[in-house]
Amino acid sequence: MSKRIRVDVAYDGTDFSGWAVQPGRRTVAGELLAVLERLFGSVEGLTVAGRTDAGVHATGQVCHVDVPTDRWDAFGDSLVRRLAGLLPPDVRVLAATVAPPEFDARFSALSRRYEYRVADTPYGASPLRRRDTLAWPRPLDLALLNAAAAGLVGEHDFAAFCRRKEHASTIRAVSNLSWRRDPDGVLVATVQADAFCWSMVRSLVGAQLPVGDGRRPPSWPGSLLSRTVRADEVAVVPAHGLTLVEVLYPADVAALRERAERTRRRRDVPA
Known part of the structure; x- marks a missing residue:
């Protein structure tokens, strides 16, 4: 079984080639995934609210990831501190909290x-x-x-x-x-x-x-x-x-689901 985790992230983008994993390049997602996989063994579906470009910073980035339930329960409240000891100094996880399955860091967002x-x-x-x-x-x-x-x-x-x-x-x-x-x-x-x-x-x-x-x-x-x-x-x-x-993001589960469905629809004409 797995749990969906909302992860709030901050980083100095100066020395990163953007958020997304790129072969042979240092990226925020690459650093974060390496540490999460070390702690949880396996993670699935790392999804971010905004794929920032090379050099762009964040103090309020949000992503979600699915992790094994037993490993999550084993960490308790110590996960953020553990991550601080493993991540490089230019990226920090500010919070990691259980989210409902309907939460999608990208498609559920109301605004950036x-x-x-x-x-x-x-x-x-x-x-x-x-x-x-x-x-x-x-x-x-x-x-x-x-x-x-x-x-x-x-x-x-x-x-x-x-x-x-x-x-x-x-x-x-x-x-x-x-x-x-x-x-x-x-x-x-x-x-x-x-x-x-x-x-x-x-x-x-x-x-x-x-x-x-x-x-x-x-x-x-x-x-x-x-x-x-x-x-x-x-x-x-x-x-x-x-x-x-x-x-x-919306405050309740039903609104999260509705927002994600609406966001996935391609817009062709301004309202």
């Missing part, structure tokens, strides 16, 4: 929330935050950034901001896209949506930064939503400024 950090100070990013903060060479205006962001909120076809995959939809529902300036002076973009396609968050940020520094009008990013193919003039900002901070 990312943050992107940008320093526009003359000296660039702080040395202690250089791994998770982009240094931008021009001063940025917070009001202009938020004006650009407003035109991208809602359910749209984000083909202009995605690297298209065959037979995959580029329709997404962005529920929050906003900027703030933290006390340390760093600008932080919050981007929350039901799901994201490949390179979408970094492209959305890349389209807004030229507005923030005055080179594009605030209406420009939103105007790209009429495109049906990727906009080549939109830069994909570097991965290291991006962090997955939260994944939200």
Whole structure:
């Protein structure tokens, strides 16, 4: 018999070739699977909420895995501490809890929330935050950034901001896209949506930064939503400024099942 376990994970993505297992490359899933298999003997179905790219970080990543019930019961409350002693220092399991069989880390998710950090100070990013903060060479205006962001909120076809995959939809529902300036002076973009396609968050940020520094009008990013193919003039900002901070799920089992079924349906037209 097996139990489904929800695993909450944080990692510094600098030295990883992304989440997914790749032969000959160091990945987050590869490190995690190696340790889980060492502890449980066998694990099945490791599934993640968001397959982050190389260099992208996470403080709130979620995955699920099925493990033998007897081994799970043997660990009790010591599993997280055991994992901390076995995993490399740039990846940590924050929590491991029993989940219902209906829980699917990917398809049951209601939304994912990312943050992107940008320093526009003359000296660039702080040395202690250089791994998770982009240094931008021009001063940025917070009001202009938020004006650009407003035109991208809602359910749209984000083909202009995605690297298209065959037979995959580029329709997404962005529920929050906003900027703030933290006390340390760093600008932080919050981007929350039901799901994201490949390179979408970094492209959305890349389209807004030229507005923030005055080179594009605030209406420009939103105007790209009429495109049906990727906009080549939109830069994909570097991965290291991006962090997955939260994944939200329904609270009850029936809602988990319904959400997973709805997510699996391919969207062709924005609502």
